[in-house]
Amino acid sequence: MSTIPRLFVKSDLALGAPLALTSEQANYLFRVLRLAKDDSVRVFNGRDGEWRAVVTEAMRSAGFLRLEELIHPQKLMGDLQLLFAPLKKTCTDFVVEKATELGVTMIQPVITKRTQSSTVRVSRLEKIVEEAAEQTERLDLPLVQDAKQLLEVLGKWDSDRRLVFCDEAGDDPAQDWGGNEGRAKPMLEAISELEDGLAAILIGPEGGFSPEERKYLRQQSYVVPVTLGPRILRAETAAVSALTLWQAARGDWR
Template identity: 50%
Template sequence: MVRLHVPTPLSPDAAVLPTLDQSRYLTQVMRLKIGDSLLVFNGIDGEWCCVIAEILKKGVVLRAEEQVRPQSMGPDVQLLISVVKKSALEFAVEKATELGARRVGLVVTHRTQTQHVRLDRLDAIAIEAAEQTGRLDVPMIDEPVKLADLLDGWEAGRRLMFCDETGGAPVMEALGKPSLSRGEGSRKWAILIGPEGGFSPEERERLRSLPFTIAVSLGPRILRADTAAIAALTLWQAAVGDWDR
């Protein structure tokens, strides 16, 4: 069944107004008609079954009928990725959404090459991925921030899995320690992926000195940033995430 993310509140008999692009998708691509059903979510009120109530020249009006799933959230894991080339960054955002990241932070490191970032485009990619994967929320995409500033304002209680291309403990070994049991592993986490040129020695030294950081290796090969993001999130989910559900 078609799924749409909408920004409006959802409740019994509520009128839901998709965007013009979404309306065109429903009527021109999916060929839905008045009375046809679809699923709608907004990240707050769970997932609802809606029917097409009206088809107008300037859009479609939906009517919410019943909640089919209550709101739920996956584990609190953030992907922090250095700003890389457009195609790689868009791919990483899409896959991070599919893999359950709650937030994606864009990071500027010493070796980050200046890139223009379209947050609206990344938001749209995250929304589409959330619609397709069945999750009930859409990850927030944060403005680029310098790594030093990010670390200076680090959130208390959040662990950082630092993916160090120069070496570290294997992910499954590092996250399999008794101190990171399932119960404690479900706390707040972030995963840091560097730029194509890697972290500078100064950045690596600071990251490894922080008490909340766990330095890990993603294997014997040097991975592209987008590949590293997928690998790291996959291993984290398997070790301490929600893949046991």
């Protein structure tokens, strides 16, 4: 891994083009990292690959780079989406950060009956995504969507995209966690049986899905119910576990 600092930028990137830094980026490069004129910086924008640039002007709260060399051409990523019920602030931040590290291409917060928080600041989550992409050598950024009601999202669902539904309940509401009847297959087994194609993973809130939500999901032809094992995981742990299993079995870890 290169030790040259790496920044996400929004500008178009082309050989020889000048690039203005934001005050936050200038502060990071020139006050924190102590870079100076003619030092190298790596930049990417999610569209034009990764470039090596050099510092042409370094000021306390501003600066300019010049694009010198294309290091890595833009690559197509796999198409894996994450739907999750927003959690408390730090837990939501954790899920978004780890989803970015694990190669998710779209993040959709969904509001369920038992969702803890319906407030999602997309601008803050986009900043978390940018920082995680900078650190993990991604050439792209996942799209962060505004929070929507789960049934609204499913009402517009593309049935060609499999929805891996992390379903830890059984069918008997009179027993703890629904008893043993109606339990889903272990995730690794279930996803190994799928054909290649578009996919998304759905993680519910702490407390799980309501019986009505679970019934609706189970009735959809595109839904693949799975379990993540004998223990009830925290929602943020479930998200990381499910994404890890997918990338190992069906994704870009192979």
